[in-house]
Amino acid sequence: MHSWIDDIENYKLRFLIRDSHHYLKETFEIIEENLETNQYKVLKGFQQHKITENHLIGTTGYGYGDLGRDALDNVYASVFGAEKGFVRSQFVSGTHCLSCCLNALLDGGDELLYVTGDPYDTLEKVIGITPHNNSLISRGVEYNSVPLTGNGKLDFESIGNAIKPNTKVIGVQRSKGYSLRGSIAIAEIEALVRYVKRIKDDLIIFVDNCYGEFVESREPADVGADVVAGSLTKNPGGGLAKTGGYVVGKGKLVDKVAESLTAPGLGADVGASLQNNLDFFQGFFKSPQVTADSLKTAAFASFLAQKLGFDAEPSYADYRYDIVQTITFEDKEKLLAFCQGIQRHSPINSFVEPVPDDLPGYHDPVIMAAGTFIQGSSIELSADAPIRPPYTVFIQGSLSYEHGRIATSMAFDALLEGK
Ligand SMILES: *Cc1c(COP(=O)(O)O)cnc(C)c1O
Numbered sequence: 001m002h003s004w005i006d007d008i009e010n011y012k013l014r015f016l017i018r019d020s021h022h023y024l025k026e027t028f029e030i031i032e033e034n035l036e037t038n039q040y041k042v043l044k045g046f047q048q049h050k051i052t053e054n055h056l057i058g059t060t061g062y063g064y065g066d067l068g069r070d071a072l073d074n075v076y077a078s079v080f081g082a083e084k085g086f087v088r089s090q091f092v093s094g095t096h097c098l099s100c101c102l103n104a105l106l107d108g109g110d111e112l113l114y115v116t117g118d119p120y121d122t123l124e125k126v127i128g129i130t131p132h133n134n135s136l137i138s139r140g141v142e143y144n145s146v147p148l149t150g151n152g153k154l155d156f157e158s159i160g161n162a163i164k165p166n167t168k169v170i171g172v173q174r175s176k177g178y179s180l181r182g183s184i185a186i187a188e189i190e191a192l193v194r195y196v197k198r199i200k201d202d203l204i205i206f207v208d209n210c211y212g213e214f215v216e217s218r219e220p221a222d223v224g225a226d227v228v229a230g231s232l233t234k235n236p237g238g239g240l241a242k243t244g245g246y247v248v249g250k251g252k253l254v255d256k257v258a259e260s261l262t263a264p265g266l267g268a269d270v271g272a273s274l275q276n277n278l279d280f281f282q283g284f285f286k287s288p289q290v291t292a293d294s295l296k297t298a299a300f301a302s303f304l305a306q307k308l309g310f311d312a313e314p315s316y317a318d319y320r321y322d323i324v325q326t327i328t329f330e331d332k333e334k335l336l337a338f339c340q341g342i343q344r345h346s347p348i349n350s351f352v353e354p355v356p357d358d359l360p361g362y363h364d365p366v367i368m369a370a371g372t373f374i375q376g377s378s379i380e381l382s383a384d385a386p387i388r389p390p391y392t393v394f395i396q397g398s399l400s401y402e403h404g405r406i407a408t409s410m411a412f413d414a415l416l417e418g419k
Contacts, residue, residue, distance in 0.1 A: 004406055010416040016307050017409050024299055027317055031295045037217040038288035045079040046285065056278040063272035072280055073268065076236075079284075080213075081222035082248035086258050086268055087232070089244040089276045093376075094210050094231030095122040097245030101229050102126060102169070104260035105204055105253065108140030110168035115159045115192065116184060117147045119208065120177040121362055142166065152182030156195055163196065169204045170196055174220065175211035175322035178386065178394060180313070183321035186216045190223035197224070204253065210234055211322040211378075211396065214291040226250050227257070233377040235291045235323065238283030239399045242276065242374055290379055291323060294397045297381065297404025298325035301395055304412050323379075328392040334415050335391040339369040341411030341419070342383040342395075346371020347403075356387045364388045381407055 008014045055068035063069065069087075076085035091097040102123075106112055118129060127143050128135025137143055146162050149155045159170075172192065174184045189207065196203050207220040207228045213235035220228045230236060232244035247257045258268040273280075302325055303316035311328040314320055329335045336356075343354050348371045356365040364386040372380035381398040385391070398404030413419065 005409075008409060008413045009419075010413050013304070013308070013409065013412055013416060016304055017405075020300060020303055023303055024296075024316060027299045028296060030319065031292050031299070034215070034217050035288050035292040038214045038291075041079050042075075042285055042288060045075040046281075048078055049074045051075065051281065056281060058273040058275050058277050060272050060274065062270050064270065066271070066273050066277075068277035068281070069271065069273040070268075072277065072284070075281075075284065076246055077248050080219045080228065080248045082228065082250075082254075084251040084254040085246065085248045086254050086261075087244065087246040087280060088261060088271055089232075089242070089273065089280075090261060090271050091232075091245030092243065094208075094229075094234065094245055095120075095126065097229050097231065097247065098123060098208055099126045100260045101206060101227055101247060101257050102136060102171075104256040105169050105206065105227065106136055106141045109142075109166060111142040111144060111164060111166045112136065112169045112171055113159075113162055113167050114143075114145040114171035114173070115154055115162075116171070116173045117179070117181065118145050119171060119173050120210075145171075148181055154184065154188050154192055156192075159192070159196065160199055163199050163203070167200065167203065169206050171206050171208070172220075172225070173208040173210075175208075176324055176326075177210070180326065180392065182313075183212070183324070185321050186218045186220065186223055189220050189225060193224035211324055214288045215295065215320060215322055221248055227253050229257075232280070232283070233374055234379050234397075235294075236284055236287050237280070237377075237379060238286035238290045239374070239377065239379050240279040240283030240286065242279060244276065244280070290399060293399065293401040293404065294323040294379065295320055296401040297398035297408065298323060298395060300401075300405050301325050301327065301408040304408065308412065308416070323396050325395045326392050327395065328390045329415075330390050332387065332391055335385055335387075335393055336367060337415040337419070338393055338411045339367045339383050339385060341414030342381065342407055343369040343371050344414070345407035345410045346381065348373060362386060383411070 055071045059066040073085040124130040125132040128137030205225045207225045209230040227249035229247045232241035299316045302312040305312035305327040313326045356367040368384040370382040379397045383395045385393040
């Protein structure tokens with residue numbers, strides 16, 4: 001029978017693909033173990049809150065008494081180990097959700113201290129690291145950051161020294177995002193919470209959880225983070241949520257974020273769910289599996305990259321803390337060939353050739369391969385790269401491991417065979 005692998009031209013690559021199961025066995029066992037733990041947690045959340053068909057129907061207008069929306073908030077809170085959840089399609093993106101959190105939690109005179117280095121590119125204007133006249137800094141919020149140590153860990157001593165009387169929020173970005181650092185383990189967040197609360201017990205630990213949901217068997221709020229936020233077009237949307245974001249955490253703090261999205265006095269009581277409840281529930285239910293398939297795709301791509309002589313982070317054998325995989329090509333043409341190969345093997349816009357272009361919020365031209373059903377969704381297989389040395393691609397997502405395996409293999413074939 002004809003196998004897709006027969007369509008791979010490169011002899012060595014064909015051999016590696018066929019051999020990969022053997023090398024990835026242990027990595028996949030860990031991924032599958034976490035998947036079962038997380039799937040069980042989600043199922044229990046649905047049972048605990050007695051989800052019924054009525055919860056899958058939405059409201060319009062103000063959205064008063066939206067049973068599905070309110071039940072989903074509770075399911076998120078239970079599954080993510082928090083007091084309260086706030087899940088809304090009215091968050092236009094992850095950045096918007098994070099921005100609402102920071103604006104709700106910080107007043108003029110307070111300090112925001114990021115302890116994972118400067119955060120994700122799109123937060124630069126939100127905070128005012130890149131000057132902007134609606135930034136936190138322009139409203140009198142102070143900002144400081146502590147870089148990670150040389151080997152990518154939280155630098156506890158420097159964090160301790162940086163905490164001042166007006167430090168109010170400790171910012172943690174769990175995923176590497178578009179930087180070339182490691183990602184933060186839940187165990188590290190746990191140690192951080194214990195450490196900083198001993199110094200000042202009213203500090204608010206805020207975690208940007210983008211790309212981290214369901215990667216491990218515990219979530220940041222399980223280990224004491226106060227406010228945790230992320231995007232529904234990443235892991236927790238399970239590929240089905242069309243837009244939106246979520247916040248979970250301490251009740252009073254989540255209420256503040258809700259008022260920052262809607263209005264003082266309105267908070268979480270309004271916001272029509274329209275047709276989103278079904279997608280949000282079903283996507284959350286599927287999220288552990290989609291996240292696991294994304295992790296397998298990342299490990300597989302890492303395996304091929306390393307065996308072909310490219311630097312890949314994490315290594316295929318490493319334990320993973322987010323779904324992001326980087327591969328460094330040291331060569332612009334190879335990087336472009338890889339991204340174009342991913343696009344050619346995507347379900348949507350397979351015939352379109354991506355080229356580098358300038359994007360708002362980014363310093364260098366960026367190439368983005370994203371043949372996704374949902375625009376910009378990065379829980380679907382996507383590969384993007386800023387065009388600058390050392391020519392590193394960031395790969396994330398995949399609705400199925402089988403698609404991830406085929407597309408990344410074909411992308412390497414394109415690169416090796418000059419297709
Ligand atoms: C994706 C991401 C964001 C921002 O999300 P958008 O939906 O793209 O605005 C923020 N932080 C991290 C770590 C991310 O990965």
